[in-house]
Amino acid sequence: MSDDPNAPGAAPERSPDPTMPRTFLVLVDDTEELRMALRYACLRTRTTAGRMVLLRVVEPPDFQHFGFIGDKMQSEALGDAEKRLQRLAAEVQKDSGRMPMVMVRQGKTTDEIVAIVQEDPSISVLVLAAGKGKDGPGPLVKGLAGSFGARLKVPVLVVPPHLTDEDLQRLTT
Secondary structure, eight states: OOSOTTSTTOOOOOOOOTTSOOEEEEEOOSSTTHHHHHHHHHHHHHHHTOEEEEEEEEOOOSOOSSHHHHHHHHHHHHHHHHHHHHHHHHHHHHHHSSOOEEEEEESOHHHHHHHHHHHOTTEEEEEEEOOOSTTOSOHHHHHTTTHHHHHOOSOEEEEOTTOOHHHHHHHHO
């Protein structure tokens, strides 16, 4: 890709605009650590008068033998994603004082995160939380050292897994 910001396909320029609220992107997945990332982002949204985007990525089903069954599985997954995002959005509004934007995308999670960051220049931080289980920090946090991290054009904030609510309060004010 060219370094020319005007080249076709170039990512939108991200210049610090003090009038634009900080936008925190949080991936909604099925991990325990989601709650920690959401709590941190809610507190930061409140203290910075920022915005939050909740993203749920529905990956294509592995079952591809019969198109109808795969389509039905995908349709159900998209419906479930919408319902989950609406429930979380209500919680986020209560905790942060602002209604988040919600997005459902289809594809590979890392590709969709990168695409959204490229499409929306207001997104200023990707908030992830590290896992605390024996499997390590999680695939996205692990991927930050590789091609996933190299493709991102925003800072990534990784919330450590063992913080208390008091720790989060202290760190976000």
